Amino acid sequence: MDKKSILILLAAVAGLVTWQVYQGRNMAEYRVKKEAYDKAIAEAAAKNSQPAVVTSTPAVPDATTGATTPIPATAPAPVEPAPEKKLVEVSTSLVDYTFTNLGGGIQTAKLLDHIVSKKNGRNVVMNEFGSIPIGAVSETPGEGTGLEFVTSRDATKRTVSFERTEASQVVLTKKFTLPEFESLKKNSAERLREEYLLRLELKFQNRAAAPVTLPTYYVYTGSASALHDRDLAQFIGLNYYRDDRNKFIHAAWFDGSGILMFKKPPSPVYPAAPEVMTDVRWAAATNQYFATFVAPIVDPQALSAEQIAQRGVGVWARRFTISPEQWKEAGHLDASGKVHYGVDAAIAMSGLTLAPGASATRSFDLFVGPREYRRLREFEDAQTELLDFGMFGWISKG
Secondary structure: OOHHHHHHHHHHHHHHHHHHHHHHHHHHHHHHHHHHHHHHHHHHHHHHHOOOOOEEEEEEEOOOOOOEEEEEEEOOOOOOOOOOOOEEEEEOOOEEEEEEOEOOEEEEEEEEEEEOOOOOOOEEEEOOOOOOOEOOEEOOOOOOOOOEOEEEEEOOOOEEEEEEEOOOOEEEEEEEEOOOOOOOOOOOHHHHHHOOEEEEEEEEEEOOOOOEEEOOEEEEEEEEEOOOOOOOHHHOEEEEEEOOEEEEEEHHHHHOEOOHHHOEOOOOEEOOOOOOOOOEEEEEEEOOOEEEEEEEOOOOOOOHHHHHHHOEOEEEEEEEEEOHHHHHHOOOOOOOOOOEEEEEEEEEEOOEEEOOOOEEEEEEEEEEEEOOHHHHOOOOOOHHHHOOOHHHHHHHOO
């Protein structure tokens, strides 16, 4: 080996060592911050679980009579009662939907034509273990998803609506329209598209005397989780489509991965750092067999740039654990005692400014059902990419 080769080899080794040291410091810093965060959360939880302490001041003697007069105890601040959960159950011939006023969305959707296994005979339940309703909306990802709404239902129009007035005097009205497919020809393309498809309409109305600017907000897909005891985390997660391609973030992604200089630290959310995107056509929470996707409806007559502006500007996902006790309580008979995972997901939409008295409406396709190619190909924004066809996908698609 000549001198030049030796120098190149030494330089490469030095670079590798330097990178490893740099990554080691980053990991150490991450662990310190994570430990501090976990400690703060635990302390806050312990503080919130402690009963209120009523303090009192020792009695003070009266200067003339010598009698003691106790000073009244300081009463604790009144605690607002938790809002009452109110459920509305609405069904089609294929799905039993359960809507909740807390978050104003679909708490669960039971698929009547699909069972988890012949052994237990249980129907597949979408968002079974999720804490965020399908169709919930919030400004901060993962927060404010359980706020109370006023519920109304119109059985004739097959709609369930929710309304809430914010402190800014902006009224958010959410209207879910159930699919109406019974009159369509069975197995026709139109019926296959409509059977599990709801429409979600968001209306923002400014009742304040001044203009109000609403920031970026998130529309939630609900969650996806394991169906069977042996389901792998690699098939559960967030799938989204932007810039003419899809990206799948599976539940194991949150653990971190890689080797040597290519290691990625664990992350509680995706993306690990805020990321502004464009042209996000849909976002989905999916497992190996079923999915829930939210897709903004754009004006088909608009110019391409205008359509891009009407689509999503980001995504968000968070993994959560399903304990063996939760798994068993839900009726899963194949309990092995291991921990399962679920993933919450959302699509981010750009904010808007409303003049006094003005309103704006945004609409979405909301699919809650099986990942079947014959259905997904009837949508226009590459929803078939929810399926993993592999390198020979052109053969699988026929």
